[in-house]
Amino acid sequence: MKLLSLALLAAANSVVAQNSTFLDGLMSTLEHAGCTSLTQLASSLNSTSQGQYLLKTISNGDPYVLFAPNDTAVSNAPSNLTSNPADLLSYHVVHGNFSGQSTTYPNTTVGRTFLNDTTYVSLEGNKSQVVAWATRSDGNVHVLNQRSDSSSMVTNVTSYGNVTIYVVSSVLEWPDNFSGALSADTPYLDGLGATISNVTQSFYNGTDGSTSNETVARIIDGGFKGFTLFAPNTSAIEALGGGITQYEQNATLLQIILANHIINGTSVYSPELVGQDYTSAAGEQFSFSINSTGQYVKMGSVTARIIQPDVLLSNGVAHIIDQVLLNTEEDTSAASSAAASATSMAAQSTTETRPIGYSQTASLASGGASGSSASGSSSSSSAALAVGGLSASQIVGLGFTAVALIVGAFVVIA
CATH class of the missing domain: 2.30.180.10 (FAS1 domain)
Structure with a gap:
């Protein structure tokens, strides 16, 4: 039993170390993209089981999209969003390869996020919430269903490993009832x-x-x-x-x-x-x-x-x-x-x-x-x-x- 406990502890430590390495590289990329405030929120992910799961999942090599609010966006965000980094980041990460995907409103692109906290999501089959985006008439990509459509614009695109990063000008608010x-x-x-x-x-x-x-x-x-x-x-x-x-x-x-x-x-x-x-x-x-x-x-x-x-x-x-x-x-x-x-x-x-x-x-x-x-x-x-x-x-x-x-x-x- 003692050997098993030591093995489990070693495995857990290995996951945390792997997550830390991935997180360090991701945060460095975000800082260079003008998202330093987001990195401060993300730094707490490894301290929670939900955050560890998110980090482990997106570091597995599959393609993901991260909507990364810039520093101004985070400073203007409601406290009810920024006070819960795990849920916040979960709604900003979408699973899938969206390279080359471009829709012009009213056609939309829709992707499934990691947000499935029942406090905020009550979809059929306990599915996670989605996010929708499209190119608007101004020629820019906007995330839809935000309180101010003009402030939800994608301002830059970069990447870190398997993660495509869309820098956005507002923190995304998950849908209400x-x-x-x-x-x-x-x-x-x-x-x-x-x-x-x-x-x-x-x-x-x-x-x-x-x-x-x-x-x-x-x-x-x-x-x-x-x-x-x-x-x-x-x-x-x-x-x-x-x-x-x-x-x-x-x-x-x-x-x-x-x-x-x-x-x-x-x-x-x-x-x-x-x-x-x-x-x-x-x-x-x-x-x-x-x-x-x-x-x-x-x-x-x-x-x-x-x-x-x-x-x-x-x-x-x-x-x-x-x-x-x-x-x-x-x-x-x-x-x-x-x-x-x-x-x-x-x-x-x-x-x-x-x-x-x-x-x-x-x-x-x-x-x-x-x-x-x-x-x-x-x-x-x-x-x-x-x-x-x-x-x-x-x-x-x-x-x-x-x-x-x-x-x-x-x-x-x-």
Whole structure:
């Protein structure tokens, strides 16, 4: 027993020594890249089991991407992020080879990070959180879903061994739950907090019973693991005119319509949509396409453009669309089967070592649809997509009243 204990201690010391060597080299590279403050945070990694695991993993020779906030970014970061170096660094490291991968917004690149602390992440199958990035109209690569999109820019690219280092101008904030994301002052969800509160009150008026209200609260607070939400914007609702009133007066039809905007049990990011079919929480079929004008979701006779993809949440993902998927049909058996299948798939252990989804390409000049179905491809992808003639800043300014409608749909799947 004594010999075994000595062997285990020697092995542990060996891991720490190996980690220290790797950490020393990585920190030296970061310091030369203007990320000295980050190295001060990273220096504590070897003192925790979580940090040791992260260091051991990224030093194994596989390719990784490290988003490295520069010194100004760290000095301006909220204390709730910098006070936990292990979780902070875990959300800044992505597993996989992303060399040559380049997407132009609204196409995105999505990668799986190491952040799986249940305090912050509640995805299906206990998966780690993702990060999304793309080239914006200014020609620079930006990390999406940050409070200030202009401050999340990649300013330099360097490397240390198997780690590609993207120096960024802000500390990356991991996604909040549905309620927090709606109320956050971000480019994607600006002003939604008050809107969702008002619309929810107009639906329920405090008379719909505690069960429904509790279900809504669970969704807002992140009680469900894994969902994909196609959220119509304000203009989409306004386009229905007085027609929406008849559905507001029929709770059953309204819940079916709302459920037909949700994929239950799985977080489907935009690079995974095209070439796949998914079933809604009401049992109806989604289909997806991409062409020179953008990426689209179709249900029945309605085709909506995704104008803001990959709004990341702690327990799912939302895609903002420009049409209401007005479908009052439902198939409860198909919905139940799809949810069970999603749950089963989520329980399978997977290691993602490349961009999530597959390469998508669309050219303004082509005028035709195109796309690759090679799932998990790490090849280059790009798209110069027009979003209805709107600039990025104009899209940012859109109100998303209708997203609040979707909350009610989760009553169906509770």
